[in-house]
Amino acid sequence: MKQPIGVIDSGVGGLTVAIELMRQLPKESIIYLGDTERCPYGPRPKEEVIQYTWEMVRFLQTKQIKMLVVACNTATAFTLDLLREELDIPVIGVIQPGARAAITHSRSYEIGVIGTEGTIGSKAYPSTLKHINEGINVYDLACPRFVPMVEKGLISGDLAYEIVHKSLLPLKKHKEMDTLILGCTHYPMIRELIQEVMGPRVIVISSGEETAREVSTILGYNSKLYTGDRKPKHSFYTTGDPEIFKKIASKWLKQNIDIVEKIELAEVQSMGY
Amino acid sequence: MKQPIGVIDSGVGGLTVAIELMRQLPKESIIYLGDTERCPYGPRPKEEVIQYTWEMVRFLQTKQIKMLVVACNTATAFTLDLLREELDIPVIGVIQPGARAAITHSRSYEIGVIGTEGTIGSKAYPSTLKHINEGINVYDLACPRFVPMVEKGLISGDLAYEIVHKSLLPLKKHKEMDTLILGCTHYPMIRELIQEVMGPRVIVISSGEETAREVSTILGYNSKLYTGDRKPKHSFYTTGDPEIFKKIASKWLKQNIDIVEKIELAEVQSMGY
Structure with a gap:
């Protein structure tokens, strides 16, 4: 399956998960979305974290992701079960x-x-x-x-x-x-x-290392690993300053990240709580 | 889910997987079946390995297993995809x-x-x-x-x-x-x-260690881990000499295995090849 793996995080921290996905699954394409503008999620009330997470998920759903990785501990704690119930793609947390x-x-x-x-x-x-x-x-x-x-x-x-x-x-x-x-x-x-x-x-x-391992397990188990010859294509989105994101991402990923797109997340009616 | 995890192997080798399942998932019950009588599978033709594996699977299906672990490298190589296609429980190999x-x-x-x-x-x-x-x-x-x-x-x-x-x-x-x-x-x-x-x-x-880890991943992912308070109950079956099996199992598992039942596998019409 050529579709990308979606990775969401409250900011840049989840890039350590993306790094490991790229290393352990070098044929897979990644779409990363960091809600840098509203980072950190840690001190926010549960309902807000759920609301923000759904907004990120709705955005990635327009990109036809085949799997969702919640690369944020707070969002995992509050939304994993809800997301699994509502989405028809595999969802894993950290x-x-x-x-x-x-x-x-x-x-x-x-x-x-x-x-x-x-x-x-x-x-x-x-x-x-x-x-x-x-x-x-x-x-x-x-x-x-x-x-x-x-x-x-x-x-x-x-x-x-x-x-x-x-x-x-x-x-x-x-x-x-x-x-x-x-x-x-x-x-x-x-x-x-x-x-x-x-x-x-x-x-x-x-x-990060262990989450990437489990993404590999779940994709393999569901016969959704990409096994073709096309090169992977990674995309990065942020709700904050794309220049700051680009600088951090290039440094952490040890490669030049040229394009980081700034997006506005649409308010969605939150589900499941 | 209180149902046991089924583990099949051509003989006693798969006990190293059972040991790790008991260690990493101490609440889960295991049913182990070793086809010691016809061990090893390694030199046998593919069709025979598929046939023998199906016979073991049919036996474990009468025990209402919630997941199947093919704890034998040869059987994994020849039957994993077939078993996944035919069974409606999760199946993983080594x-x-x-x-x-x-x-x-x-x-x-x-x-x-x-x-x-x-x-x-x-x-x-x-x-x-x-x-x-x-x-x-x-x-x-x-x-x-x-x-x-x-x-x-x-x-x-x-x-x-x-x-x-x-x-x-x-x-x-x-x-x-x-x-x-x-x-x-x-x-x-x-x-x-x-x-x-x-x-x-x-x-x-x-x-063995890594297979148990992935059993944990897949059961967790499918919400099938047992989380109640009942003590686990393990059962051992062999097609060979139960006394020899008991001796090896007790030594490897570092505990007294009192009951090992000798069974005859029914010939089944092999499927899927």
């Missing part, structure tokens, strides 16, 4: 793949999760993990300094290390914790720092 | 999960695969890998000594190391190879030896 990967890799079943205050407050990760195995101990920690740090481009060096080290200190006392989920799509940009601080005994799980 | 995990973990895209002569001869792994990414280099190698070794219980010590070392020698010259798929369900029993021989730079992928 929370479940990271949780499942942690269960695969952990041997001590003492699992850490870091994320924004919104995601950690929602308890979506502990709930998903315990849904599968009640015996898992989850240590969750909000790291509010990480997103601003990454967005400023501060992703290496002494100061960055210092911030990561201080933030993760509360997790380091859990000696049996052998797996740490990066529960925010910005965090893969500082994965190496996080790994360095946590030490080699802790497996660091990137939800 | 080849695709290992291949997808290798793509997720590899950075050099130089991937090794080891398996029985049948599996390596079928080229199922290279074809699955290149289906997703044509740029991957695959180094495949048949290791005919590994299955007899594992079945004899020779899984550690100097002699075992010597056999593994000699067998894997042809792969060690590929310096850029960073990922190795265990393309046979027996091999996880000697995973540590294989890791030791290949060295720490090579990530060793167990198809």
